[in-house]
Amino acid sequence: MKLSARNQIQGKIVKVTKGQTTANVRVDIGGGNTVTSSITNDAVDELALTVGDTVTVIVKASDVMIGK
Amino acid sequence: MKLSARNQIQGKIVKVTKGQTTANVRVDIGGGNTVTSSITNDAVDELALTVGDTVTVIVKASDVMIGK
């Protein structure tokens, strides 16, 4: 399946922090940059997200702001 | 001003496409990755966004999905 989302960047999970319903997942995308994602615990469990996994971070273009 | 947004990555604008109300701005964040942002034309004008500008792309953690 190809996605309409304009931003799909590969990286490696470096941290998974689960709360009671929501988890924060930190992904190293290279070049000294990390991306943090807040998703449901259910998603973490279903995808079995674990430190070291190669994953894709996905962001819709309308969710990206610019600062200058 | 410091922002709560977890994801703030520096890059260089490589393309600005304005529509009638909405513009797409493409930013090269290095490491072979580009990020596309859809923002209002008004924002493009107010920040005078131009190809070659150094900018920061900003994404709230709750807007980041993970694919694996």
Added chain:
Amino acid sequence: MKLSARNQIQGKIVKVTKGQTTANVRVDIGGGNTVTSSITNDAVDELALTVGDTVTVIVKASDVMIGK
């Protein structure tokens, strides 16, 4: 690739309206329900979205509100 997004529903495209930068795509998900998606023209072109296509509409749980 499996997605963290909690909401992934199959349907058939019934309308594609392209603007200058942003397009609206309407998808019939069955049961008398349609879902409208606003995405970039670039995404419509890249995925070659056309009326009649079978597609998946994808929504992150944090983007869903409840009315009662």
Added chain:
Amino acid sequence: MKLSARNQIQGKIVKVTKGQTTANVRVDIGGGNTVTSSITNDAVDELALTVGDTVTVIVKASDVMIGK
């Protein structure tokens, strides 16, 4: 009050999971599809969301992606 949101689908709550600040609410929208919503605990309390309630799931068109 009429809403600008393009996507408003009726369903029945099948599960409510509260965390410390954020809750996940699952809604059966018929046709074999369920939709999960992540909202604040405060919203769950204020609307008294309970399994079996008839509710409307609401999603802005700009928050819908397409996969093909």
Added chain:
Amino acid sequence: MKLSARNQIQGKIVKVTKGQTTANVRVDIGGGNTVTSSITNDAVDELALTVGDTVTVIVKASDVMIGK
């Protein structure tokens, strides 16, 4: 219908700018503050949004950032 969205603020429309698919609607919420909303042209037409209308701007808590 009561909404889960934590932010619902009344105001008066001061400007409507329609593009080909997306419109910008500016709302004066008092206290010297205006809020801009980007919605589909279809929504503007269906709600017949016009300068001078009393409306409610609605924002999900997960879409609000903090700067300090």
Added chain:
Amino acid sequence: MKLSARNQIQGKIVKVTKGQTTANVRVDIGGGNTVTSSITNDAVDELALTVGDTVTVIVKASDVMIGK
């Protein structure tokens, strides 16, 4: 840094509720209006958000709905 986000409103924090991963921050923006923001605990810690702080609430125009 100037932001593309169309909505930036000053206010004073009146409540901070931290969960395990996600916090709710309530901000009084004057005129009898408060705005609630759901952000990561990490953001609350990094910005040292405390009741009484003067802050800016920031919302992208594409995240604002209209009700009428």
